[in-house]
Amino acid sequence: MSAGGPSSATSGPATLVAVLALCVVLLTGAACPDxxxxxxxxxxxxMSVLRRAAVAGKETAYSAVREVTGAEGEAPSHVHVVHRPGAGLALAPVGEEEAAFVVRASSALESLDERLLHMLEDTYEVTDAGTADLEGREARVVEAGRADGTVAGRFWVDTGTGLLVGSTVYEVSGEPALSVRLTGLAPGEGDWPEGAVGGTPWGDALTGEERDGLREDGWTLPEHLHWNLRLVDARSTEHAGRRVVHAIYSDGLSQVSVFIQRGKLDTKHAASLRDGYAGTDMGGSGVTTQHDTVFGGDVGQYQSMWQAGGFVYTVLADAPAGIASSAVTALPGPESSGFWARVHRGMSRLGFL
Amino acid sequence: MSKDHLGERLSALVDGELGPVEHESALIHLAKCESCRFEADMMRRLKRRLTGLREPEPDLDFMGRLTSLSRDPGPGGRGPSEPPPGGAGFGFRPPLGSSRPLGGFPGGGAAAVETAAETGSARTGPARPERPARPVRRRGGDRFSHLLPDFPGGRYAVAGFAVATALLGTAFVAGGDAQDTPVVEPRLSDYAVEHAVTSRQIPVMDSRPTEVRPVGTETPPGYGSTETTR
Known part of the structure; x- marks a missing residue:
């Protein structure tokens, strides 16, 4: 009895504390997002490894074959790449080198690279995971981890050249969603496609004040499309005298472009509109989103276009399906032309909804 | 007596509840006391007013005469110059507002109805306090009554339906496209190039513009379509 007295006296508060702790855990778990x-x-x-790789990628001349692999079951695409410092990066489908496309070097792209690295650092825990063998070449592995410990992306940096020779983006389930590999890496000046088509980013970079001004004018230009998709750059140009805004969203691993312009689609698009969306479905598989379908283009490339609230939205993404879906669904949804849809829209405009 | 005012006896005097002696003495006091005389006068006026008041009712006679203007001719026919059934048309009746004051006539009610019954349909005088029974009024006056639902609250249902219809119509109009919204044709080719530049990818094949291709190169299949909405 003497032994049971103190024990029972202390078990009561301990049990109470345990129950309270369990309640706190359950409540916080229910309130927090995933x-x-x-x-x-x-x-x-x-990050230091990746920053060195970015510098090397800007200063080193090389040629290689970029192999892009999408989700399981998709055939990889192969693009011949040639990099010339100061000139840019030439890309051409393997076997169609005459149809090269050149991304010309520019300060805007260097600035964008730095922002993407910042975005990666802010969004994920970027750790040096040591070295590994990648197709016969020693590479340093850098992992981008989520808050729950899963790996969101992985980079391979060639230890010999310092170049980024591989990257993979993983779904939350852990399955590879999009992989890029540089094979046949050959340092030095490659065959530069003279006279190739090229381009630089649109010149009119929008400042924060300009973006706020557009929002006040009714433009939907969110700073976040998803918890990890943040606005990293916004540019503007004019088509037929009307402004078009290019907003770039990224988590440091993937990139989504949203083109916004005021107006509505012509009725001739109605035949190709599918549940309010118009998309290219060449060679890709449809991706089911929460509320509609985004049609896939080439590997990892997705396009979608729709109109909503007096604006036309066009989304181009080189991203896994989940990222593309998150971006599309975060924007104003496509307008339906039915009677009740129009009544609903009118009620919203009148302030009843 | 003149020093002592009537007080509560004043109320009894007005109501006629005093005995003969008290009544006589009260009147003598009133002849001498201006204050009590004034108070008694006020009480009499108040009593007359209260007696004359009754539940306010809408002047249905006015509505009945209005609806009789558009009443359809009966099977027997009626010329445009003939007065409407009921003895008198618009203009044959007393001027509007002179028929019955709000609250009815003093001493009206059942007695007035009896008087009207005795006089029959020859009601040409200004005093026409009777009010037709409800079924008679609906048959004669409200030409749209047959459109209303024949159940309690039908008028409210019709009113609610009208409000809902107006609301839906307003929302439908408001939900239409704004007149100043321009029709645009997004240049997917330019978008694809811009996106490819910023993401270091090769543009989507069929969105590459032909106008920027170097001279002498063949246009691959799929090129040149500036709109890729297929």
């Missing part, structure tokens, strides 16, 4: 949908904190010791 564990992987928050920025991951960490030392980010892998």
């Amino acid at each position: 564990a992987h949908q928050v920025p991951a904190e960490g030392a980010d010791d892998g």
Whole structure:
């Protein structure tokens, strides 16, 4: 009895504390979003590796074959790449080198690269995972981890040249969603496609004040499309005297372009509109989103176009299907032309909804 | 007596509840006391007003005469100059507002109805306090009554339906395209190039513009379509 007295006296408060702790855990677990949908904190010791690779990629001349592999079951695409410092990056489908496309070097792209690295650092925990063998070449592996410990992306940096020779983006389930590999890497000046088509980003970069002004004028230009898709750059140009805005969203691993312009689609698009969307479905498989379908183009490339609220939205994404879906669904949805849809729209405009 | 005012006896005097002696003495006091005389006068006026008041009712006679203007001719026919059934048409009746004051006539009600019954349909005088029974009024006056639902609250249902219809119509109009919204044709080719530049990817094949291709190169299949909405 003497032994049971103190024990029972202490078990009561201990049980109460345990129950309270369990309640706190359950309540906080119910209130917080998914564990992987928050920025991951960490030392980010892998960022130095990636920054060195970015510098090497800008200063090193090389040629290689870029192999892009999408989700399981999709055939990879192969693009011949040639990099010339100061000139840019030439890309051409393998076997169609005469149809090369050149991304010309520009300060705007260098600035964008730096922002993408910042975005990666802010969103994920970037760690140096040591070295590994990648197709016969020693490479340093850098992992981008989510807050729940899963791997969102992985980079391979060639230890010999310092170039980024591989990257893979993973779904939340852990399955590879989009992989890029540089094979046949050959340092030095390659065959530069003279006279190839090229381009630089639109010149009119929108400042924060200009973006706020557009929002006040009714433009939907969110700073976030998803918890990890943040606005990293916004540019503008004019088509037929009307402004078109190119907003770039990224998490550091994937990139989504949203083109916005005021107006509505012509009725001739009605035949190709599918549930409000118009898309290219060449060679890709349809991706089911939460509320409609985004049609896939080439591997990892998705396009969609629709009109909503007096604006036309066009989304182009080189991203996994989940990222593309998140971007599309975060924007105003396509307008339906039915009677009740129009009544609903009118009620919203009148302030009843 | 003149020093002592009537007080509560004043109310009894007005109501006629005093005995003969008290009544006589009260009147003598009133002849001498101006204050009590004034108070008694006020009480009499108040009593007359209260007696004359009754539940306010809408002047249905006015509505009945209005609807009789558009009443359809009966099977027997009626010339345009003939007065409407009921003895008198618009203009044959007393001027509007002179028929019955709000609250009815003093001493009206059942007695007035009896008087009207005795006089029959020859009601040409200004005093016509009777009010037709409800079924008679609906048959004679409201030409749209047959459109209303024949159940309690039908008028409210019709009113609600009208409001809902107006609301839907307004929302439908408001939900239409704005007149100043321009029709645009997004240049997917330019978008594809811009996106390819910023993402270091090769543009989507069929969105590459032909106008920027170098001279002498063949146009691959799929090129040249500036709109890729297929």
